[in-house]
Amino acid sequence: MFWNEDYSGLARERDARVRMALDDAGVARETRHDAVHHEPGTITTNAGDPYAVYTYFWKKWRDRDKHDPFDAPTADDLAAVTGADLPTVEELGFSEPAADVQEAGTAAARERLAAFCEEAIYRYDEDRDYPGKHATSRLSTDLKWGTVGVREVYEATATAKAEADADGDDDAVGAVEEFQSQLAWREFYTQVLWANPEVVDRNYKEYEHDIEWRDDDEAMADLQAWKEGETGYPIVDAGMRQLKAEAYMHNRVRMIVASFLTKDLLLDWRHGYAHFKEHLADHDTANDNGGWQWAASTGTDAQPYFRIFNPMTQGERYDPDAEYVKEYVPELASVSADDVHSWHELSVGRRRQLAPQYPDPVVDHSEMRERALSMFKRARGEEEEGASAD
Ligand SMILES: Cc1cc2nc3c(=O)[nH]c(=O)nc-3n(C[C@H](O)[C@H](O)[C@H](O)COP(=O)(O)OP(=O)(O)OC[C@H]3O[C@@H](n4cnc5c(N)ncnc54)[C@H](O)[C@@H]3O)c2cc1C
Structure with a gap:
């Protein structure tokens, strides 16, 4: 059985239980790092600690080599799942979303990525803060669910950057880097949670006294x-x-x-x-x-x-x-x-x-x-x- 590592406290507990169950059943298992470019714990301060300040994390993240995307497996490489008694989405407790969500799936994600890298990426730093311009990539849901991988997204942005560079367009190069720095924010927070799983419901920063939030x-x-x-x-x-x-x-x-x-x-x-x-x-x-x-x-x-x-x-x-x-x-x-x-x-x-x-x-x-x-x-x-x- 193969799966990708997941880094929150809950995910790690779940995966540990799955590992034990597979070992008990004598099933071979392998995991991969796929959700982020640089897995938590590999970009650290010189003292070896996880970063708590984004700017320093970003500089190291930016300068590290990035992996290329892998080719998709062929059908022959995949195990055939036949006759398995898989529950339906409804049986798992999910119903049609009330919200009008954007189209999901890899084909839609790739279209979004290609469309974004054609033009909008070159104005990203100027336009990203204006919600009425709808100028961001809208890839967050795809990145979250893995319908597009972060290596594929990065590779497309690297190509866009190389084209801007070849044209001598420094502003466009800067805009692409600004976008890449958002991908690094995602990996920054991933390593914060990995190093401090308790922050999921606790303040990261300690104040001397409890903050007296209103609750009446x-x-x-x-x-x-x-x-x-x-x-x-x-x-x-x-x-x-x-x-x-x-x-x-x-x-x-x-x-x-x-x-x-x-x-x-x-x-x-x-x-x-x-x-x-x-x-x-x-x-x-x-x-x-x-x-x-x-x-x-x-x-x-x-x-x-x-x-x-x-x-x-x-x-x-x-x-x-x-x-x-x-x-x-x-x-x-x-x-x-x-x-x-x-x-x-x-x-x-x-x-x-x-x-x-x-x-x-x-x-x-x-x-x-x-x-x-x-x-x-x-x-x-x-x-x-x-x-x-x-
Ligand atoms: C209160 C709050 C809650 C948020 N909750 C989430 C969340 O649950 N899931 C989520 O993916 N993002 C979250 N974000 C970050 C950010 O708002 C979204 O990633 C972004 O709006 C998604 O739109 P986009 O894909 O068009 O972003 P783009 O601007 O196109 O950015 C590209 C990608 O970079 C990553 N990214 C961008 N900004 C951030 C950021 N500040 N922190 C971490 N990653 C970032 C996302 O994966 C995003 O898809 C939150 C921000 C705030 C302030």
């Missing part, structure tokens, strides 16, 4: 509003509705909604992680956990606790024409981009006039920002006064 009834009502995309913060609601509709959310917006949950609603990142785990087609324990703990200021390489995203400014900067908001929040379709991005500051009367169906903000950003700063200062054992804020 009012907080749970706010959590519900966040899940439903009904917070009255348009860019947040657009993201949460994209998640529900497509089982996917753009990266910049994932950062915005995660910051909003933890720093505006003061809710524990674990609520957000659980919701993402349930809804994302690309849910990956390492990346999801890394993303959440980064936003909550509890992770490796974390966002400093005093740097809190302002959801209005983020919307204005990354969705200036409110294209993305309008795509997912139809109640705001005929509201001007200026009014969308200043929704929070408009009078109640004006809001009713512009979009009677769209909610008022559930919290006041400036007030919650101050509360978040105090919450983190208390967790750090600092005085209320004196810590910096941006």
